[in-house]
Amino acid sequence: MFDTQLPSENDGFGRNNRIHTAHMSPGQASLFWALLSLENRPYEARVEDPTHGHIINGLAANRYVTNSAWMDKMLFDPTRVADKTRDYIIRHYHESEGSRQIVMLIANILKSIAFNPSLDPDYSCKALALERLIRRSLAQVADRPLNPSREVDAREARKGLYHTIEFFAASRFAPVQMSLNVLREAAPVFRRALSGPLNEYVHLPTALLHPEPNIRNYPLMDIVYSMVTGLPTNVKYNTVWYPGATDYALLVDDQGHLGMSWLNGLPNQLIVILARINALSEDDGTDSDIEMVYEIGESLRTLYKEIGDHSRLLHPTNKLRVAVPRAWCQVAYIYLYLRVCGADASDARVICAQQEIMRIINSCEPSLNLDVHLCVCMIFAGVVTSNPDERSTILTRLFNLPENTLFDSGVHAGIQSLQDVWARADAESRPAAWIDYRLAAVRVAGQWVV
Template sequence: MFVIRRKKCDEGKPQCQRCSKSRISCSYEYVKSPETVTHLIQRTKPAPRPFSELESSVGASRSRNISTTLGLAVTSLPVSPTFGSFRKSTLPAAYQASNLTPLFSETDGTLATSLVPSLLDPFLCQTDQSHASLDIFDSATGIFSRVDTHDYDLGIEVLLPDDSLAEDIATQDFEGIQPLFCIVPTMDRNVKENTLSFVLQCYSQWAILFVFEPLRIIHALREDIITYFSSEATRSRTILIANFMRMLSSNPSVNSTGMPIVTYLASEVREETQTFMATPPPSAPMVDRQNAMRILNNTLEVMTLQINACSMAACIESMDDIAPVFRRACSEPLDRPLNLTNILMGPNLNLRHFVSLDIMGSVTNGRPTYFKYEVAYSVELYNRMSQLQEDHGLQWLHGLPDQFIMIFAWINSLHETPGANVDIELITRVEMEINQVEVILGVSGDPALKIGRTAVHECWRMALLIYLYMVLCEADASDCRVVHTMKSFMRIINRTKPGRIPDTYLANPMIIAGVAACKDRDRNIIRQRMLSVPECSTPGTSGHDAIRMLEDIWMRTRSQERAAVWVDLRIACLNVTGTMSLPTPGSVRPSIMPSLAHTSPTVGIDSPDSMPPTPMPLPANAPPLQQVQARIRLVVQTLTELGVCSMDVQPASANPELPAGLVGARVDQLVEHLGELEKLSSKLDMNVPLDVFRDIDQNKNPNNITKNLIDDTAAENQWINGRLHAIESYRDMLGEALREHFPALQPHLPPPPGTNGKLDAVVEEEEGMIMDS
């Protein structure tokens, strides 16, 4: 059973352990109880902390460069004035009309320029003594509620999360982030002098909900925010991002007010990136790299916000824009692969963050990485990364240690090496390296958070093993090694109670495990755990698109009665997002990957929901037209899978059922579907106008152009058929009248077809047709 402790002081004498660990002095003041109550033990509370201690504690914190992900790095290198500042263009009308904060003028929607760095003085002087404690070891008394149920053999009392995962920020700050970051309680944000306090509060709320280990970076983040707020060039952008972080923290489902903000930020970044790439680079390579680094600082910050608010297609499009800027920021020649070791162990977080997003995105959506990385994993490298993990790692953001990122890239590199998939010693070595990685957790006084974060790391370890077997060894989901690792993964999931931590950070490893899940029970658990996270349950977000990808894989493998292979993930990404990158031979892949189409609902293009689902075969007794439609969908799906498989051709499979590999299997399926179409053609008697095929050849949307054309053609055919029928009826009635009144002409007239009605009825019918037309 967990021990419930008071948040501020454990009342130990002569000095509490809680204050000792925090390296702050401790004094006591007894809590007064009513005189009528005599059985209570006298309690004490900590004394107010003087302002000198608060200032010294903040000033003594490590100053690490954490800018990239949060967009707050302050580079000390000289930067060309052409690419430094965030352009001050007009905000969207939807944002101007919204009542977000009083930080913008009521007349023109622009930022009030009267804010000056002198605002820091009143902020540092106004300290609420009752909330000035810097104690970071708050307990988890508010996160769980006790229930009577089985305990999953954990040896502790089972705790279930509260009903809502999106509770108030104050009830989720179990590590005391806000008192370390800003003034508590927050001052009135409608007062101009409190703008900095409001910005710090917004960033602290975002860090509590969307940063894996916020205590690792909270002090350096606070200092960088103050620095950026002091600059006229970056203050407006910092305030705008703070507004969006405040909305995202209060409701992870971005509404119509918040979406224009992130869309505006993304469009500004895209224009800035395009301007940078269109400008000829300076003669000095160092200056060009510095300018590119400054652009990355702005773009990757917005990218972090997009991951939680926008669709996967929009995130892929942003990565397409950022990739060429990242390449110019690297020191390696353009014809050489990038040294991943130097990037991950280097001091620049901009470069580390991009390669992390690139590799993690490739792992979770099956697309190739934007660049080829040079990886040389060894024991010495592992020891160096472990030593530098505290200051250089990105584990604090997503919960994925740098050692795992390096091993993911190592597996990708071996996958492109001929013969590596059959080298038993090499595969055994990779397994050993994965199991020997020791992940170092940051300091936290909350035992529930420690358990959740440990579960995240172990799930990543199991997902890494699944990735090894399915990618490097080319095994399917029914392989005994994959099945054994999948059981270990699900054992961790089942024994870890749902909650924002760990479920928010388990979404990515659950995508990998979802590809390997064969049992409906495991699939349902993964689906439910991912849907319990608000960012994944909201349509139009990257998390929701990931669930749709897993559903696509499960439906396709179920209909084809086979186990999933890793290429199914890439096919599912194409089906859901409509984007697919094409890898290019050589050491460096293109800076911007071409895509078939960008279908993001946030930019006004057709939503991926409009794409046809994975086709299902129809029974033999279905109508011929429905069979043809279903077979055509199967042809399109097979062509898509053939294109994806051909981009990643591997040596012939050892499986006797697939002697020609996945490509040969898809070709056989395509031939089979085309043969069935040929057989069905004899059962149909309908004709399709040539204009339909001409429009399709011109890449016009069949859902819009073709349907309208068919409807117009059908109406025109109906009108022409009516006129022809009227003429034929008139001809028959005329012949009948001639035979009656001129018997001598009867041998020269066609035989009577029978009584067709009166002449005036035919004339009325013909006139009605003409009037309707």
């Protein structure tokens, strides 16, 4: 999954010779190998994905493992991070007893997700246990006195963020409050884990290229959760590109650096744009804001075109993956116009973005692997949708997501928020606005959005 490398000591098949499961129970061994396995992927991936061959090449089947369904269900492009996922898991499994405990707990949760967490009565308890372990690790770092050496302090702080990327994935079916708790408590640790004075804003483009994946993932989660809850981000970000910096407009992450688009389909530049919209929404409004709105719009148009140009180079079976970043570009437009410009659902710019998302949704056959990454896009499009047929399409796709089977999950809360927005706007015979979504979030999800 990640850019962490193991010491070179393998059997020629990509497996580390130091891995021994003899001391594990059969159940533990099954879970551990389920994490590592890249064998017996779903039929669709085996037959249609041209990149699949390199994933399973050289990996022997394990008798404990049925499939690696958790990767297919949770990652936008699992083929790009298959080898690094294995290395990351092995490294942390051998790191310490505490780390091994977390790895096994994560394996338990991912196994539930791979099948159906609603059928596992212990899923919520396991997710809560993982949250407690992660928060305890974060607290230990946050309470530790600063090391006189910023380099040493940053290196030690990074350890506190270990496993947060798995936590956010594993808590997808859990209440949103769990993720908000971890985001809030991880913020000071994340800041300490980066170089530079602690009182300065985090330079977001640089953080998104950090070699440690848990650091790259934190601002992504912070920004997306800020969008869907209306809460401010836990960290303040500097979104200015330095002269001569890497071209963050690239859609596909450099092969030498995986970025985070493999996780949910968002290219780095789009994350930076969303952070800029968040920052603008917190300003009182100035002439420079008008210029910034125009600049953001131009950046989105450029990125959308680059995504389209890139799609023409893809294998036909991979082109569906382009639907996600394209839909997210339109979400950014809606978010910009609703939250910063004060527009409502009748604004021509909002209508244009909403219609493009609906076109993307309708052009793709319903698919759990695709729809889970379009979920936030469908919710934002839904906020400004008044057509009954389009509302029905959005609800049907959201209802069919496995996350909706648990009544306190984020997806279920999102559906309830949409229905609340529609009921209020329809009752008052007016187009929906950002305030309607905020009120719906407060009513449905409670105190965490106040």
